[in-house]
Amino acid sequence: MQRIERHASFGGWQDVYEIESATLGVKTRVGVYLPPQAIERPCPVVYWLSGLTCSEQNFITKAGAQQHAARHGLILVAPDTSPRGEGVPDADGYDLGVGAGFYLDATQVPWNSHYRMHDYVVHELPAWVEANFPASDARGIAGHSMGGHGALVLALRNPGRYRSVSAFSPIVAPTQVPWGEKAFSAYLGDDRDAWREWDACALIADARERLPLLVDQGLADEFLENQLRPELLREACEAAGHPLELRLQPDYDHSYYFIASFIGEHLAHHAEMLRG
Amino acid sequence: MQRIERHASFGGWQDVYEIESATLGVKTRVGVYLPPQAIERPCPVVYWLSGLTCSEQNFITKAGAQQHAARHGLILVAPDTSPRGEGVPDADGYDLGVGAGFYLDATQVPWNSHYRMHDYVVHELPAWVEANFPASDARGIAGHSMGGHGALVLALRNPGRYRSVSAFSPIVAPTQVPWGEKAFSAYLGDDRDAWREWDACALIADARERLPLLVDQGLADEFLENQLRPELLREACEAAGHPLELRLQPDYDHSYYFIASFIGEHLAHHAEMLRG
Numbered sequence: 001m002q003r004i005e006r007h008a009s010f011g012g013w014q015d016v017y018e019i020e021s022a023t024l025g026v027k028t029r030v031g032v033y034l035p036p037q038a039i040e041r042p043c044p045v046v047y048w049l050s051g052l053t054c055s056e057q058n059f060i061t062k063a064g065a066q067q068h069a070a071r072h073g074l075i076l077v078a079p080d081t082s083p084r085g086e087g088v089p090d091a092d093g094y095d096l097g098v099g100a101g102f103y104l105d106a107t108q109v110p111w112n113s114h115y116r117m118h119d120y121v122v123h124e125l126p127a128w129v130e131a132n133f134p135a136s137d138a139r140g141i142a143g144h145s146m147g148g149h150g151a152l153v154l155a156l157r158n159p160g161r162y163r164s165v166s167a168f169s170p171i172v173a174p175t176q177v178p179w180g181e182k183a184f185s186a187y188l189g190d191d192r193d194a195w196r197e198w199d200a201c202a203l204i205a206d207a208r209e210r211l212p213l214l215v216d217q218g219l220a221d222e223f224l225e226n227q228l229r230p231e232l233l234r235e236a237c238e239a240a241g242h243p244l245e246l247r248l249q250p251d252y253d254h255s256y257y258f259i260a261s262f263i264g265e266h267l268a269h270h271a272e273m274l275r276g
Numbered sequence: 277m278q279r280i281e282r283h284a285s286f287g288g289w290q291d292v293y294e295i296e297s298a299t300l301g302v303k304t305r306v307g308v309y310l311p312p313q314a315i316e317r318p319c320p321v322v323y324w325l326s327g328l329t330c331s332e333q334n335f336i337t338k339a340g341a342q343q344h345a346a347r348h349g350l351i352l353v354a355p356d357t358s359p360r361g362e363g364v365p366d367a368d369g370y371d372l373g374v375g376a377g378f379y380l381d382a383t384q385v386p387w388n389s390h391y392r393m394h395d396y397v398v399h400e401l402p403a404w405v406e407a408n409f410p411a412s413d414a415r416g417i418a419g420h421s422m423g424g425h426g427a428l429v430l431a432l433r434n435p436g437r438y439r440s441v442s443a444f445s446p447i448v449a450p451t452q453v454p455w456g457e458k459a460f461s462a463y464l465g466d467d468r469d470a471w472r473e474w475d476a477c478a479l480i481a482d483a484r485e486r487l488p489l490l491v492d493q494g495l496a497d498e499f500l501e502n503q504l505r506p507e508l509l510r511e512a513c514e515a516a517g518h519p520l521e522l523r524l525q526p527d528y529d530h531s532y533y534f535i536a537s538f539i540g541e542h543l544a545h546h547a548e549m550l551r552g
Contacts, residue, residue: 007528007533008494008496008534008537009533009537010537014533061338064340064343064536066536218284250284251284252283253283256337257284257342258283258285260285260340261284261285261286261342
């Protein structure tokens with residue numbers, strides 16, 4: 001591991017590391033915010049999963065999350081959104097390949113050579129974090145758009161692994177919308193039954209754990225009706241009796257201005273759930 | 277004027293406009309944050325001047341200032357750092373020409389054709405703001421690095437025009453450091469007496485108004501010793517009896533992570549001074 005950025009931030013440190021990931025088969029970057037409390041004691045960790053086109057930089061520069069992590073004593077870990085670099089397959093378009101890993105483990109050639117973001121985020125990344133930083137094993141997960149999908153799916157697929165989950169503008173039903181259909185066809189192939197294992201709305205029906213979901217969705221979001229469809233999440237949660245706080249926010253769009261406006265409330269929610 | 281971005285942000289609106297500036301002789305972009313209070317009443321305005329290489333985007337995306345403006349009822353106006361576009365002279369290097377206007381009115385060919393950022397920020401921009409938005413005539417000014425120089429110099433050169441001023445990591449004595457020497461030689465020519473009119477430390481000696489200065493400077497700032505030299509500001513203020521609160525912040529660097537960490541305190545200072 002190599003530290004490639006370090007900035008003092010709200011009494012703590014916003015760092016960026018480059019690590020060699022065995023799971024992804026490439027070097028990958030990750031933002032780590034260490035709050036001031038991490039000097040004295042192990043802190044819970046919130047993993048943040050970003051959306052299409054993003055790297056580890058978007059969240060750490062634009063979300064304004066550090067101040068809240070510093071208040072609550074949370075470590076924030078922000079991985080890249082896909083493998084990238086030499087030998088990593090890519091495709092035309094912003095919504096497949098590099099910058100668009102969809103937090104799943106690809107089964108199809110050529111994607112299955114490197115695209116294992118689920119395995120990386122759920123296993124290798126926390127093992128690295130917990131070995132190298134004053135991190136407790138209390139884990140939360142959150143994300144935006146494709147990363148909101150990632151947060152919901154990773155929490156639902158891995159009961160017991162996360163104590164808190166929240167999402168901004170998530171792709172809640174990728175098997176039913178264009179972004180998901182394109183990505184899942186490529187990464188997972190034509191068998192739509194296999195897609196359901198990576199679809200939050202589908203997973204909720206059979207969830208073994210009823211972790212409460214906090215979701216914010218802007219009503220001026222340009223992707224609301226075609227790609228995000230929060231009403232499908234509401235229906236799935238109602239049918240399964242899964243606890244959901246879905247907040248529809250008038251005027252807000254799909255940008256980091258939206259995330260910044262409510263990240264404080266999300267991190268307060270995580271802090272409450274992660275309290276030992 | 278044309279609105280080219282609008283985002284809901286902390287109950288208000290982060291907008292970006294493109295305006296035709298007669299002073300600069302080109303179209304120029306400006307970020308305007310309207311806090312929720314602006315729906316009901318005129319609000320004071322804080323002008324933010326960014327540093328070298330920046331456009332209107334850096335501050336509005338990275339500083340996390342909107343939450344504080346929303347709390348205090350402040351309009352935030354973030355202009356570009358220079359003219360730019362067809363016909364605007366430029367130079368090699370990041371520290372002269374486009375992105376490096378230094379908030380002065382150039383006297384030398386070819387720069388005097390467009391580089392009049394002082395005139396634009398002090399006169400044309402506030403006239404446009406106060407004509408088009410619910411803005412009171414209570415004005416504050418703040419900035420970072422080259423923009424910190426701009427904030428101090430504009431306030432010192434224009435007594436009565438601003439009620440509050442603050443700076444992060446300002447170039448306090450451009451006549452004595454490499455960035456300033458390069459820029460002033462080009463924009464103002466070889467007569468070093470003329471340079472003193474654009475140097476905060478020189479202006480403080482003869483200031484007709486003793487507006488208190490709030491300045492934050494990170495001690496891990498890579499430009500501290502060669503370009504910023506806050507001790508010169510302290511000496512100038514002590515010699516002139518000018519009120520200065522200079523805060524030296526251990527560990528902080530020159531980045532927006534530093535600005536984000538303390539912008540809340542700066543805007544609280546402005547709000548206090550601007551209260552009607």
